[in-house]
Amino acid sequence: MENVRLGIIGIGNMGMSHSLRIHREHKVPGMTLGAVCDINLERRTWAQENLPGVAVFEHATELYESGLIDAVLIAVPHYDHPSLAIEAFASGLHVLIEKPAGVYTKQVLEMNAAAKQSDKVFGIMYNQRTNPVYQKVRELVQSGELGELKRVVWIITDWYRPQAYHDSGSWRSTWEGEGGGTLINQNPHNLDLLHWMLGMPRRIRSFCSFGKYYDIEVEDDVTAYLEYPNGATGVYITSTGEAPGTNRLEISGDMGKIVVENNRITFDRNRISEREHNRLNVDPFRKPVCWRCEIPVSGDGGEQHIGIFKNFAKAILQGEKLLAPGEDGIHGLLISNAIHYSTWTDDWAELDRFDHEHFYELLQERIKSSTVKKNVVQKVVDVSGTH
Template sequence: MNKVRIGIIGIGNMGSKHAEYLIKGEVNGAELTAVCDVSPKRLEWARENSGEGVKLFDNPMALMDSGEVDAVLIATPHYDHPPLAIEGFNHGLHVLIEKPAGVYTKQVREMNKVALKSDRVFGIMFNQRTNPLYQKLKDLIDSGELGDIKRTVWIITNWYRSQSYYNSGGWRATWAGEGGGVLLNQDPHQLDLWQWICGMPKRVRAFCSFGKYHDIEVEDDVTAYVEYENGATGLFVTSTGEAPGTNRLEISGNNGKIVSEDDKLTFWRLRESERDFNKRYTGGFGEPECWKIDIPINGKSTWHKGITQNFVDAILKGSKLLAPGIEGIKGLEISNAMHLSAWTDSWADIPVNEDLFYDLLQERIEKSSYKKNVEERTLDVNGTY
């Protein structure tokens, strides 16, 4: 194989963006050969913008059975990611899914089992992992430059969304359609990066406000406290109701602290480990000498195209995946624990109680009587509203 034939399932907002760069030939070794959507309007968009040779389907099984594709890129609503991925593997196809991996870990764990039994490549669209800033931050932590982590704090509130955004789709901001709010729609990237860089917490205590700033039934404001195995603690604050918002990640360790904000990485580096200083210092008031260092960031983010290119290279060349699909469960585990903690007004352990989470989610789906005024909106050629 010298070219990967890709079929996109779900040609809405994100799916159309993926289609655009594939149509332009911006991913080496890839070719868009098929598109699937249940909406006639979206298929019409695909017909007008995909060019000749791209097959159109209104059923994902028909696309997978067609013989027109070697891989599928799944960009459907959240609940459909795992079952469609499983079907892809069962059809012998390589699979790339949009974030999040799913809505609940019990479902995603089953997807991972099928993926691991397959010899196909499985990726997830964690495009933030292509950002050289986060790659450098992970390198500093993994190399021990910061020492043992003491505290992590991520304030990620620059996700402002208006009511009209939520009204743009009937599935948005509902338990049945989306499975959650800011944690499931906006924050999967940050939750993934948080655990990718700092590791998984062992338990969570979260406070979620449901429909605090919008006429929706899911969470739009969250403050969560976590504890790690080594005794470190963390805080995660997020919202779609604040403007202007903040995106600041601060990680404190024995050797100082590192702050990521405004596309910059700053290291307040201690000349001597705080623990070593504490053991030897006898002068009462005092603290270790500290140097402020602006960490150089080399390269540029390649975003969605970069993840797709990496996925194609893994198929054609055996390249290592930057965002393996099976890792999608990790950030989801944290968000499931946050929801479970808020629903039960108690601590939630990680691994999360999957059966309890599923049962409580089903209760919310069944009891939902939420109806909203859905606005029919048309996407432009770029796949945006």
């Protein structure tokens, strides 16, 4: 195979952008656009007019059986990611899914099992993993340079979305249409990075507000308290209702503190670890000697989506290791589900023994009372576009 022939399911905001990058702009070496698919006639018409030479299908099964593709990108509403991926694996295709991996962990675990059985390349569009800032933070943490984790605080409230955004689609900001609010729509990248850089919390206690700022039924304001296996703690705060918002990540360890803000990294680095200083020091008020370091980062945000596509193509053609394996989608989603679950049950959510079935039952209760216009919603039509 010289080139990976990609199919795209869902020609909405993201699907259109991806198809143009690959087919018209040729930004992904080793990848061509073989076919696209959407059950919406208007979007199929757009594809026929703007993607010359690319086959256009109405249904995913037709695309899978066409013989025109080797891999598929799934860029549809969240609920349908796992089912379409499972069918693609059964059809012998490599799979790349848009984030989030799904809406509830039960379905994503089934998708991961299907991926493992297929032995196909499985990736997820966690494009923020290409950002040199987060790559450097991960390196500082995982190399041990920050020392043992003590605390993390991430305030990510610059996801402002007005009521007009929530009203822009009948499926948007509803339990039946999207499966949640800011956690499932705007925050999947941040929740993935939290896991990718620091590992998984052990348990979560959260407080979500539903429709606090907008006429919506899902969460638009979240504060979550995290506990890690080593006893470290964290606070995760996010909202779509604050303007101007904040994006500040602070990670404290034995060897100092990392702050990420405005795409810059500051590392207040202790000469010796705080624990060692505490053992040796006899002065009641002496702090560890600390140096302020501005951590240099090359590049401006990384290659983002193009970087994930390039890596996915190389993984298929050359066996390159995936930067964002599809199986990793379960981790950020588990944090998201646990935050919902803790609020719904008014109790701790234990991640290492999370009750996937009970979460699913509670979600179904909210779907049944969802205010989504059932006669308007069409799954696998609206792409998970501008989040």
